[in-house]
Every structure is written in C-alpha cells, then in structure tokens.
Amino acid sequence: xxxxKKLEKYADLLVNIGLNLKPGDKLxxxxxxxxxxxxxxxxxxxxxKGVIDVKxxxxxxxxxxxxxxxxxxxxxxxxPEYEVDYR
Numbered sequence: 001x002x003x004x005k006k007l008e009k010y011a012d013l014l015v016n017i018g019l020n021l022k023p024g025d026k027l028x029x030x031x032x033x034x035x036x037x038x039x040x041x042x043x044x045x046x047x048x049k050g051v052i053d054v055k056x057x058x059x060x061x062x063x064x065x066x067x068x069x070x071x072x073x074x075x076x077x078x079x080p081e082y083e084v085d086y087r
Contacts, residue, residue: 007037007038007041008041010038011038011041011042011045014042015042015045015046015049016049019046021046021049021050021051022049022050023049023050023051024050024051024052025046025050025051025052026051026052026053026054026055027043027046027051027053027054028055028056028057029042029043029054029055029056029057030057030059031056031057031058031059032058032059032060032061033058033060039056043056
C-alpha cells in the first residue's frame, strides 16, 4: 500500500471515528509542514462529511526556534489579545 492510500485510510479514521465529525461541525487543526499532506486529506474528508469550516493553524518549528533564539525579550512579555479571543 502506498503512502497516499495509507493517509486516506488514516484520514477516514480521524474524521469518522477519532473526531466523529457531523454535518455543521467546525474543525480546527494545528499542524507543521510535515503534516500538510495529511491535513489536506482530512480537510477534504471533513468538508465532504458536512463540516462548515476548517480552521488551519500552521506552526513551523524552525521559525519558532528562531524567535526564541533571536527575538528581543520584550516580545515574550505579552500575549496578543487576538490570540486570547481565538483560543
């Protein structure tokens, strides 16, 4: 079985059993670049299942590391209000 077929089967399992998505649901996915192929399939299957919105939150480990290594200390003193509202 090739990788694409395995991702399809895993996405089916996630959408139908793990998340038990229903028509009208909304879905939020936080992911890194390594997961993008799976996220695309999960999103497709979720929409096919009747999900009305899939919110994607991309995170890159390298960019996050660069922030911790190079950003000024002041950048860690507050948490943006829009993030509080979103979460």
